Amino acid sequence: MKIKSFLKDVGGASRVTKLRGQTLNNASSKNLYIDPINATAKALHPGPIEVVCTKVEEVSPTAKKYTFAPTNGVLPIFEAGQYVSFDLDIDGTKTTRPYSICSAPYQAQGENPFFEVTIRNGKKGTGYVSIWFYENVKEGDKFIVNLPFGHFNYEELRDSNNILALAGGSGITPFYSMAQEIANGTLDVNLTILYGSVSHKDIILEKELKEITSKTDKVKFINVISGEGEELQEGDEKGFISRELIKKYSVESDPTNAKTSYFVCGPLVMYQFVEKELKALNVPLRRIRMEVFGAPRDISQAEGYPKENINKVFKLTVRRGIDEVVIDAKACEPLAVALERAGIKNRTRCRSGECGFCRSKVVSGEFFVPKVGDGRRAADKRFNYVHACSTYPLSDIVLEIPIL
Ligand code: FES
Structure with missing residues (x-):
């Protein structure tokens, strides 16, 4: 009796194994079930992407704007103010560098998606990777990048829709992205940019930003020039981004009323200065957003x-x-x-x-x-x-x- 049922089991198992083999052979090689949550996560964070440099443009005597297109034709969605991380191999040293995306999110979607970064080569104090990038990268060069990263974007549950941007040096780039998105009608905020520079020749993306301010009154752009003896142009402010200037350009005369969000992006010395000025004005912490821009040039x-x-x-x-x-x-x-x-x-x-x-x-x-x-x-x-x-x-x- 036992032998009979054992033989029956063996026969059954071999039939099932054969049937399974046939089913597998006939099955489609495509995954029939796509989990929507996994698919969304993959679209938002696709992992490393290969991009090719399609354009290099001078946007000031010391800065260049680089345009990159994905070789597979698709870029993930990002918010104005976020950054991209480049995987680089420079003379055998493997490193990464984050750069704020200065193009607008809407430009990364559609038929010819692209994103842009602007890199400054001030020589003195500029990091070696930025100098390498500035001096070597040309049209046709390919890179592996990861994006998007960062939280330096407008979030309606968190931020006021009146943003006062306090920028210095390359810290202007995330605000250029926001300004373009506003001009396109895909970001509904009022943006006033106070941009601190030593002289007019240090200003990055000035022509581009002024072009935007001529099209929309939702974006304002004010140069704050600190250099001794530097000539001021119409609309410029003199000195540093002081508490007086911050107060003057805040929506409310009393910044503690918290009708303005303050977005700060620039070099370390500027943070330390601006932080004190905002503190002196008793601006609530929830209204301050700081984007730290890589490691400080001089930790001392x-x-x-x-x-x-x-x-x-x-x-x-x-x-x-x-x-x-x-x-x-x-x-x-x-x-x-x-x-x-x-x-x-x-x-x-x-x-x-x-x-x-x-x-x-x-x-x-x-x-x-x-x-x-x-x-x-x-x-x-x-x-x-x-x-x-x-x-x-x-x-x-x-x-x-x-x-x-
Ligand atoms: S790389 Fe982001 S915390 Fe170090």
């Missing part, structure tokens, strides 16, 4: 940095899983740069302490994190987790980095 200028360390070089012991290696780490550079110099792969995107992609653990050692680049959660601070892109060594350090 950061508030609280112990300047006596700046020229030192420390030992950085890097642990990844069971591997351990000891490399040099300059006090003036973030740990993420020390890892890149040593050819150690580590994820980075914003490079300003905000996104958390480079989160690592300091097992031992002293370090400094600039206030404007400290995007760590409270729990992370407690357990000595850091963002390697905004952490500077003050002693020898043992660092645990994630396995990729």
